[in-house]
Amino acid sequence: MRRDRYRWLKKNFISPSTDFSRQDVTNGVQSLCGPLEYFHKFVTEDMIKAVADNTNQYSVQKKGSSIHTNTKEIEQMIGMYLKMGLVQMPGIRMYWEADTRYSPISDVMSRNRVQSLLASLHFVNNLTMAEKEQNADKLWKLRPWLHAFREKCLKVVPKEHNSVDEMMIPFRGKFSSIKQYMRGQPNPWGFKYKLPLKSCRWYLYIFWHTIILAVINAWLLYKRDCNALHIPKQQVLNRRLFEAQLASSLLLIGTGVSVPKRGRPSSSPVSLRGSTLTSHNRLFTDEGSPAAKMPKKSNAHPPKEVRKDMIGHFPIKADRVRCINCAKGYTNMLCKKCNVRLCFSEQNNCFWDYHN
Structure with missing residues (x-):
C-alpha cells in the first residue's frame, strides 16, 4: 500500500486571508417565501427530474420494464420520508397496517409502490460509466446529485462568522474499509464523506442525508429572512413546524383528493383513514364508551402553495x-x-x- 511521505519544516506561520466581502446576506428580501420555495433553493425540480429519469432507466436495465415514475412521485416520496421522521414508528410497514395506519402517508402511495421506487432509485446511468471511472471515484453512483447539491449550497451568501465541524452519516453496514466508531457521539457508527465505499445500496443513506441537510439549510434561510423583516419571534416557525409544512407541500401540491380503492373494506374495527392534513389530530373513542370532550379546534391553515x-x-x-x-x-x-x-x-x- 502506497503511503504519502511528508517532511516538516520549521518556518513562520502565515495566516490565510480572512477578509469578509460583507455582501448583503438577505439580498434585499421584501417578503417571506413558503417552506417549499426555500427547499427548492437546494433541491431543485431539475435535480428531482434527473432522479426520476435515471430511476426509470435503471428499472428497464434491471427488470426489462420501466417503473414509470415522475418528478411529482419522487417529491411525494421525499415528503413521506419527512413525515415519517416527524411521526416515527418501530417499523416502516406499520404506516400501512390496519391497526396503526397513518393516513397522511398511507393514502399518498401504497407500500408496494414505495418499496419498488426505493429498489430502483438511481442517480446516474450505470452503462455510461466505464470501469476505470468507477474505480477512480467511489461515489460515482451519487456524484451527479452531490455535484448539483453542492452548487446550490455555494450560491447561498454566507454570514461573516461560521462554525465548521464534521458529521457522521449513521450506518452500521458491514464494510471493513469504512466502518468507524466514535465514542461519545450521538451516532457512533457510520462513515464519513470521501471514504472508499463498497456496497449495493450505500448511496441511499447519503442521499437521505442530503435531503435532511437541505431541510435544515432551508429553515436557516427562512429564519434569516424573518430576522431581516423583523418578524416577531412568536410568528417564526420552528424547525418541526417548518418541516411539517414542507412535507405537506411536497405531498399535496399538484395532486387531487385520493379516491378509495375498490374491493372488500378492511376487517379491522379501527380506521385511521381521514383527511390528508389533520387526520392524526382527531380523537378516536371506543364504541361502547362515551366520547371524550373535544378540544378547541385550531385554525390550522394548509401551506400557501397547497x-x-x-x-x-x-x-x-x-x-x-x-x-x-x-x-x-x-x-x-x-x-x-x-x-x-x-x-x-x-x-x-x-x-x-x-x-x-
Whole structure:
C-alpha cells in the first residue's frame, strides 16, 4: 500500500486571508417565501427530474420494464420520508397496517409502490460509466446529485462568522474499509464523506442525508429572512413546524383528493383513514364508551402553495362550524383537500376567496 511521505519544516506561520466581502446576506428580501420555495433553493425540480429519469432507466436495465415514475412521485416520496421522521414508528410497514395506519402517508402511495421506487432509485446511468471511472471515484453512483447539491449550497451568501465541524452519516453496514466508531457521539457508527465505499445500496443513506441537510439549510434561510423583516419571534416557525409544512407541500401540491380503492373494506374495527392534513389530530373513542370532550379546534391553515395550486379542492358537506376565512358566518361546507370550513353561498363565497 502506497503511503504519502511528508517532511516538516520549521518556518513562520502565515495566516490565510480572512477578509469578509460583507455582501448583503438577505439580498434585499421584501417578503417571506413558503417552506417549499426555500427547499427548492437546494433541491431543485431539475435535480428531482434527473432522479426520476435515471430511476426509470435503471428499472428497464434491471427488470426489462420501466417503473414509470415522475418528478411529482419522487417529491411525494421525499415528503413521506419527512413525515415519517416527524411521526416515527418501530417499523416502516406499520404506516400501512390496519391497526396503526397513518393516513397522511398511507393514502399518498401504497407500500408496494414505495418499496419498488426505493429498489430502483438511481442517480446516474450505470452503462455510461466505464470501469476505470468507477474505480477512480467511489461515489460515482451519487456524484451527479452531490455535484448539483453542492452548487446550490455555494450560491447561498454566507454570514461573516461560521462554525465548521464534521458529521457522521449513521450506518452500521458491514464494510471493513469504512466502518468507524466514535465514542461519545450521538451516532457512533457510520462513515464519513470521501471514504472508499463498497456496497449495493450505500448511496441511499447519503442521499437521505442530503435531503435532511437541505431541510435544515432551508429553515436557516427562512429564519434569516424573518430576522431581516423583523418578524416577531412568536410568528417564526420552528424547525418541526417548518418541516411539517414542507412535507405537506411536497405531498399535496399538484395532486387531487385520493379516491378509495375498490374491493372488500378492511376487517379491522379501527380506521385511521381521514383527511390528508389533520387526520392524526382527531380523537378516536371506543364504541361502547362515551366520547371524550373535544378540544378547541385550531385554525390550522394548509401551506400557501397547497391552498393556491387549484387542483383537487372539492367542497363536501360536514358539520356546521364557523368559517375560517371570514370568521363571522357559519358554514357546513368543507374543502376536502385543505380540511377547512369555508362559506359557499350566493351572499358570501369564501371558498373562492380562500383559494385565490
